[in-house]
Amino acid sequence: MIQVGVNGYGTIGKRVADAVATQPDMKLTGVAKTRPNYEAEAAVRKGYPLYAAVPDRADRFREAGIDLAGEAEDMVMTADVVVDTTPSGIGADNLELYERYDTPAVFQGGEDGSLVDASFNARANYDAATAEDVDSVRVVSCNTTGLSRLLAPLREEYGVEKARITLVRRGGDPGQTSRGPINDILPDPVEIPSHHGPDVNTIFPDVDIDTLGVKVPATLMHLHSVNVTLGAEPSAAAVRELLSAEPRLFLVPEETGIDGTGKLKEFAMDTGRPRGDLWENCIWEDSVSVEGSDLYLFQSIHQESDVIPENIDAVRALLDREDRETSMATTDETLGVGLESLFDGRRQRVVPKGDD
Amino acid sequence: MIQVGVNGYGTIGKRVADAVATQPDMKLTGVAKTRPNYEAEAAVRKGYPLYAAVPDRADRFREAGIDLAGEAEDMVMTADVVVDTTPSGIGADNLELYERYDTPAVFQGGEDGSLVDASFNARANYDAATAEDVDSVRVVSCNTTGLSRLLAPLREEYGVEKARITLVRRGGDPGQTSRGPINDILPDPVEIPSHHGPDVNTIFPDVDIDTLGVKVPATLMHLHSVNVTLGAEPSAAAVRELLSAEPRLFLVPEETGIDGTGKLKEFAMDTGRPRGDLWENCIWEDSVSVEGSDLYLFQSIHQESDVIPENIDAVRALLDREDRETSMATTDETLGVGLESLFDGRRQRVVPKGDD
Numbered sequence: 001m002i003q004v005g006v007n008g009y010g011t012i013g014k015r016v017a018d019a020v021a022t023q024p025d026m027k028l029t030g031v032a033k034t035r036p037n038y039e040a041e042a043a044v045r046k047g048y049p050l051y052a053a054v055p056d057r058a059d060r061f062r063e064a065g066i067d068l069a070g071e072a073e074d075m076v077m078t079a080d081v082v083v084d085t086t087p088s089g090i091g092a093d094n095l096e097l098y099e100r101y102d103t104p105a106v107f108q109g110g111e112d113g114s115l116v117d118a119s120f121n122a123r124a125n126y127d128a129a130t131a132e133d134v135d136s137v138r139v140v141s142c143n144t145t146g147l148s149r150l151l152a153p154l155r156e157e158y159g160v161e162k163a164r165i166t167l168v169r170r171g172g173d174p175g176q177t178s179r180g181p182i183n184d185i186l187p188d189p190v191e192i193p194s195h196h197g198p199d200v201n202t203i204f205p206d207v208d209i210d211t212l213g214v215k216v217p218a219t220l221m222h223l224h225s226v227n228v229t230l231g232a233e234p235s236a237a238a239v240r241e242l243l244s245a246e247p248r249l250f251l252v253p254e255e256t257g258i259d260g261t262g263k264l265k266e267f268a269m270d271t272g273r274p275r276g277d278l279w280e281n282c283i284w285e286d287s288v289s290v291e292g293s294d295l296y297l298f299q300s301i302h303q304e305s306d307v308i309p310e311n312i313d314a315v316r317a318l319l320d321r322e323d324r325e326t327s328m329a330t331t332d333e334t335l336g337v338g339l340e341s342l343f344d345g346r347r348q349r350v351v352p353k354g355d356d
Numbered sequence: 357m358i359q360v361g362v363n364g365y366g367t368i369g370k371r372v373a374d375a376v377a378t379q380p381d382m383k384l385t386g387v388a389k390t391r392p393n394y395e396a397e398a399a400v401r402k403g404y405p406l407y408a409a410v411p412d413r414a415d416r417f418r419e420a421g422i423d424l425a426g427e428a429e430d431m432v433m434t435a436d437v438v439v440d441t442t443p444s445g446i447g448a449d450n451l452e453l454y455e456r457y458d459t460p461a462v463f464q465g466g467e468d469g470s471l472v473d474a475s476f477n478a479r480a481n482y483d484a485a486t487a488e489d490v491d492s493v494r495v496v497s498c499n500t501t502g503l504s505r506l507l508a509p510l511r512e513e514y515g516v517e518k519a520r521i522t523l524v525r526r527g528g529d530p531g532q533t534s535r536g537p538i539n540d541i542l543p544d545p546v547e548i549p550s551h552h553g554p555d556v557n558t559i560f561p562d563v564d565i566d567t568l569g570v571k572v573p574a575t576l577m578h579l580h581s582v583n584v585t586l587g588a589e590p591s592a593a594a595v596r597e598l599l600s601a602e603p604r605l606f607l608v609p610e611e612t613g614i615d616g617t618g619k620l621k622e623f624a625m626d627t628g629r630p631r632g633d634l635w636e637n638c639i640w641e642d643s644v645s646v647e648g649s650d651l652y653l654f655q656s657i658h659q660e661s662d663v664i665p666e667n668i669d670a671v672r673a674l675l676d677r678e679d680r681e682t683s684m685a686t687t688d689e690t691l692g693v694g695l696e697s698l699f700d701g702r703r704q705r706v707v708p709k710g711d712d
Contacts, residue, residue: 181618183574185574185578185579186617187654214581214654218539218573219539222541225570227520227583254546260540260543262537297548
């Protein structure tokens, strides 16, 4: 069993901890947290050993009536691997601690690509993390994960001449009460390209990609307006079929009446997904269009959860325990990734929709 | 003096009426309205002759204590030209009335292009409306107007190989209280292209353009994420210079600290613009980027007002009273179009910003 410590227990950390706990080959060493808030109490209720992320804060947990298993350093010492889910930039400060105990570490997309030995997306470059000399990886951000998953099959099947993507970004997560905007549409950043294109290049160094970022008053998911100039001129039906074969891409069927991120999340909750999470890219099937060699589509990305399967795969890749197919299949099966399967019967009817 | 009747007195109609009233060569015959609401009262207070748009509604105006100058038909009879600013689709019903009295008519973008003799954008195709046999024109929608104004100089200077635009659309106008979404990002329409690309082709039939529409919870302005593959590889500075020479394009200077549509509207109101209107395309100067032959930029479009100068020019073009340059200059001077002029000193410093 792989002993996995999770350092940081916020939006990503709590989801990674839950995912680790369900893996057949992993055991959750515990989770480290800075503050004794509602999330810390939830961790204790779940029976997760809780560690104080900051040494001199142990008192505050005691005052809040929360039992600690120790300090983060104890967890790092015990674990075979640490998943660092601390806020952007804090991971860099933690690297020294992990190196001190020779504990391999998985960081998140908020850290700089130069911090780690490799940037990681399971579908796109799993083997970048399996190499002997790789001790740290970075699961790229939610948006970059979504783009990498989409570009991987397109590259393999058709080649990608150029990708141009406008990311319509949610202003903040549902719990981030101090973020904006309200009633505004902001170029964010104003400068072009946004950081997302260069970040995709940490996964696919040779992809020609320009990205533009916009921020709007919504909290549920991001939406990508995607244009990819392909190296071929396939039919839209062929592209739909290609994409629907990818377990982490979900083609939202037109007949479900799902018209936006609100209904997508409602659908996820109705199917019993924990926290209403959508681990898959949600691609509107009817938006998949091809004009010559120009592919267009809309996809929504659940910023709080799409990187969770990738974190699990990163653990196995970093320790070189499984190959890509085995790891992804195990992750998907244990978590329940793959909304496509709910519509399998339908697919056979819909995919050969004609060569539009 | 050109006698101009305005049929419909909502978001566009009230603005067109005000604009007509300030033109040296036009006289407002009056405005026609269906309901005696707050807008009707405002028209009367301004001294605009008010006509009942629907014959049997005269009673309702009387009950509300509002004096009528007559019915819409009287206005159509008297006017040299009617600007029809009724809701989408109603204009088509009114065409017969205008034809009955041989009154040329200017329609809005909500009507179908096939209704009229020509679709119109002052900068792009003024002369399409001056021809002898053209009795009706359609000022294209706010978004199409914004795109046409931008594409016109780019076509003339560099040629346009292909345009790909994502329109991040406001959910509704500030007064449209029943519209959504709240907290959502909707592909709208899901199908690609949206109607905007084909609509641009009513102005530029030969432009290769694909548009994607997204709807978000904001009311102030639309935002376009623009990619245009040019027929040349100019520097970003050269493109900025080209665009800043266009009176109806406003390059938002970075040093103003204007970061979104909220501050743009605030700025417009601070400069004393009526209703805080922004008749110009608002292009973020720092977003203007060139990558090879790919131009990228963000522009915001004030859906309530950018077509107002075009309606005024359409009146002159339809009656063949002035050439394009004279009409546009008169319109811009009387309304006060041209925010660029506020930054003229600055421009000379900023334009030669280097060949980034």
